[in-house]
Amino acid sequence: xxxxVLALALNTFREAVRDRVLYLLLVVGLAAVAFSRxxxxxxVGDQLHVxxxxxxxxxxLLGVMLSVFVGTGLIYKEIDKRTVYTILSKPVRRxxxxxxxxxxxxLTAGVCMAVLSAGFLVYYPLHGGAVTWPLLAxxxxxxxxVAVIIAVAVMFxxxxxxxxxxxxxxxxxxxxxxxxxxxxxxxxxxxxxxxxSVLQFLLQLLYYLTPNLGIFDLRDAAVNDPGRMPAAGxxxxxxxxxxxxxxxxxxxxxxxxxxxxx
Amino acid sequence: MPAxxxxxxxxxxxxxxxLAAAIVPVTVLNDRFDARRRAAPPERVLYLPKGxxxxxxxxxxxxxxADMVWIRxxxxxxxxxxxxxxxxxxxxxxxQVTTDLDPHWKRPYRVGALLLSALPEDxxxxxxLLRKGLDNNPGDWEIPYRAAQLHMLRGRDREALxxxxxISRTVPDHPRVVEATRERLLLDGQDHAQxxxxxxQELRAGNGRVLDSVNRLNYREALARLTAAELTxxxxxxxxxxxxxxxxxxxxxxxxxxPSGRGDGARELTVRxxxxxRLEPLVGDGESADYCARLPAxxxxxxxxxxxxxxxGSEGLERIELGRLVRTxxxxxxxxxxxxxxxxxxxDELVGYWRELDxxxxxxxxxxxxxxxxxxxxxxxxxSPRGWGAVELRDGLLVMxxxxxxxxxxxxPLAMPGATPAPAR
Numbered sequence: 001x002x003x004x005v006l007a008l009a010l011n012t013f014r015e016a017v018r019d020r021v022l023y024l025l026l027v028v029g030l031a032a033v034a035f036s037r038x039x040x041x042x043x044v045g046d047q048l049h050v051x052x053x054x055x056x057x058x059x060x061l062l063g064v065m066l067s068v069f070v071g072t073g074l075i076y077k078e079i080d081k082r083t084v085y086t087i088l089s090k091p092v093r094r095x096x097x098x099x100x101x102x103x104x105x106x107l108t109a110g111v112c113m114a115v116l117s118a119g120f121l122v123y124y125p126l127h128g129g130a131v132t133w134p135l136l137a138x139x140x141x142x143x144x145x146v147a148v149i150i151a152v153a154v155m156f157x158x159x160x161x162x163x164x165x166x167x168x169x170x171x172x173x174x175x176x177x178x179x180x181x182x183x184x185x186x187x188x189x190x191x192x193x194x195x196x197s198v199l200q201f202l203l204q205l206l207y208y209l210t211p212n213l214g215i216f217d218l219r220d221a222a223v224n225d226p227g228r229m230p231a232a233g234x235x236x237x238x239x240x241x242x243x244x245x246x247x248x249x250x251x252x253x254x255x256x257x258x259x260x261x262x
Numbered sequence: 263m264p265a266x267x268x269x270x271x272x273x274x275x276x277x278x279x280x281l282a283a284a285i286v287p288v289t290v291l292n293d294r295f296d297a298r299r300r301a302a303p304p305e306r307v308l309y310l311p312k313g314x315x316x317x318x319x320x321x322x323x324x325x326x327x328a329d330m331v332w333i334r335x336x337x338x339x340x341x342x343x344x345x346x347x348x349x350x351x352x353x354x355x356x357x358q359v360t361t362d363l364d365p366h367w368k369r370p371y372r373v374g375a376l377l378l379s380a381l382p383e384d385x386x387x388x389x390x391l392l393r394k395g396l397d398n399n400p401g402d403w404e405i406p407y408r409a410a411q412l413h414m415l416r417g418r419d420r421e422a423l424x425x426x427x428x429i430s431r432t433v434p435d436h437p438r439v440v441e442a443t444r445e446r447l448l449l450d451g452q453d454h455a456q457x458x459x460x461x462x463q464e465l466r467a468g469n470g471r472v473l474d475s476v477n478r479l480n481y482r483e484a485l486a487r488l489t490a491a492e493l494t495x496x497x498x499x500x501x502x503x504x505x506x507x508x509x510x511x512x513x514x515x516x517x518x519x520x521p522s523g524r525g526d527g528a529r530e531l532t533v534r535x536x537x538x539x540r541l542e543p544l545v546g547d548g549e550s551a552d553y554c555a556r557l558p559a560x561x562x563x564x565x566x567x568x569x570x571x572x573x574x575g576s577e578g579l580e581r582i583e584l585g586r587l588v589r590t591x592x593x594x595x596x597x598x599x600x601x602x603x604x605x606x607x608x609x610d611e612l613v614g615y616w617r618e619l620d621x622x623x624x625x626x627x628x629x630x631x632x633x634x635x636x637x638x639x640x641x642x643x644x645x646s647p648r649g650w651g652a653v654e655l656r657d658g659l660l661v662m663x664x665x666x667x668x669x670x671x672x673x674x675p676l677a678m679p680g681a682t683p684a685p686a687r
Contacts, residue, residue, distance in 0.1 A: 039329065044336045045469050046369045053325040061323070177322040217322050224325075224366040225399075 012104020055120035063146030071153030072165035138222035145216035151249035176213035313362020328364030350382040371395030454488035465680035486576040493574035552677035563674025605658020
């Protein structure tokens with residue numbers, strides 16, 4: 001099974017790196033990192049802060065855009081071009097197909113983010129910055145966050161068209177980034193006693209359904225105050241949460257894909 | 263050349279011509295729009311939602327958004343400095359939004375407070391920004407130290423002492439300089455020397471055009487305050503020695519004393535020389551010698567003088583303080599006009615408005631420090647500044663008495679640490 005999944009993943013990677021969008025995103029990301037120096041010049045003496053913020057945000061944004069632009073068309077393209085017949089006529093389970101596609105795209109995103117991160121990690125010390133473990137952890141957890149978003153994109157891709165998948169993935173990404181506001185909002189509702197228990201329940205449901213992407217964001221601590229980095233145990237828990245959520249999305253994608261008739 | 267190739271080349275040439283024809287008007291139009299945008303007052307182009315709203319909109323990329331707003335603030339200050347306008351009405355909001363977006367980024371608190379206190383001279387907002395910074399970064403010692411510096415610069419040593427005590431009680435690993443400053447404040451009272459040394463140090467380090475402009479303002483103010491305090495002390499020493507009081511500041515500068523701590527055999531030096539020696543370690547030999555040679559000229563191109571209470575004061579600094587008080591009053595006279603629909607006819611009406619604010623508990627803290635509880639006629643905390651009697655109320659706003667304007671005073675020749683010459687504000 002592992003060899004089949006790996007073969008699918010490598011094939012997906014090879015296919016994805018042929019996509020020109022990927023290179024365009026990478027060039028834009030590298031240009032943003034290079035341009036951050038200019039922004040830093042006019043930042044009244046905090047050039048390093050601007051370079052670090054821009055570099056980390058560029059790596060994260062590259063991964064997110066890649067998931068949305070490439071990930072959402074992943075399964076649909078196979079069905080549309082009918083290459084899925086060739087693959088599924090072989091002894092490959094549908095779950096293996098989904099997992100292979102997912103791993104292939106995570107590998108693609110990982111390679112792209114690693115290239116951009118390497119650019120940033122070379123550029124940052126050139127301006128006097130120090131490459132610290134919180135900075136590396138922030139980059140690594142950006143990749144973990146992207147792995148979760150790719151899982152969401154694959155699930156939507158298994159169910160609908162690329163455009164709809166892209167819209168839905170973007171919505172889930174935005175909701176995930178803002179999901180930590182939901183408990184505050186619920187507290188507010190509770191205090192003002194507006195909205196009934198149904199609304200509270202729906203909000204609670206939304207809170208658990210959307211991925212809590214805020215926890216993967218270590219950029220603030222890495223740039224401003226490494227002392228506020230979560231402890232190793234907490235980082236491990238965050239990684240488990242990401243893996244669990246991605247696994248749930250992939251299982252959902254498999255369930256949907258198993259019911260599809262070609 | 264075959265006909266198809268000619269046709270193809272013609273088509274390419276046509277496309278290139280079309281491209282050029284499209285680019286030219288687009289560039290011209292863009293320049294025109296840009297010129298219109300530049301001509302518009304910053305209020306029109308600087309619309310910013312609240313920090314919390316922006317935080318929601320930028321989907322977690324708060325740090326990057328904070329950087330952008332911070333850079334916008336720097337550009338705003340730079341532009342105002344270029345235009346030599348003293349209006350910085352958006353500055354506080356820009357810093358508020360920056361710090362809302364990235365509450366753990368410490369530089370906007372420190373630099374923001376410095377700019378707020380020096381450019382719009384809004385000490386109240388500057389201290390509020392530093393207090394916010396301290397709430398968000400409780401382990402940082404530099405933010406409260408900046409607040410202490412600000413109070414020291416203004417001669418409010420009790421306030422400065424409160425901040426320094428706060429650091430020594432709440433931040434365990436604060437550096438030695440905090441305790442040293444605190445001890446000196448406790449022992450000597452006013453510590454203008456520390457404020458001057460810090461301004462000189464910042465200027466020597468060079469922090470870019472915007473911050474250097476601000477540090478030059480602080481340098482002049484600290485130098486004026488320290489000189490006035492030192493000259494007052496020497497004048498008191500003259501009185502204590504029982505001799506005749508020297509006539510004016512000129513006479514005081516020529517008075518001779520034996521330097522303390524050098525034994526009875528030491529040669530007597532003039533107060534001018536003693537002051538030069540006092541300033542040398544703080545600002546540098548050349549700067550100190552140049553400044554002392556110009557005395558009794560003050561750092562603003564005006565003069566030091568002996569006040570009625572016997573203390574020595576700087577005419578330039580007194581005029582600057584008078585300007586601060588007039589601006590504060592005019593801000594509230596504007597509010598009065600907005601609320602009542604007519605300009606104030608007398609200053610009693612302004613005091614009445616402040617009393618109403620005080621009754622509702624809405625009198626700003628900084629203003630209360632100036633006008634008291636219950637508010638009375640405006641007066642500076644150190645007593646009515648010189649020239650207050652000559653301030654006139656015209657069309658509902660206070661008008662400064664005739665005299666040199668701030669820009670003129672701030673471009674008065676003065677040797678300062680750092681390479682660049684002192685620009686006017």
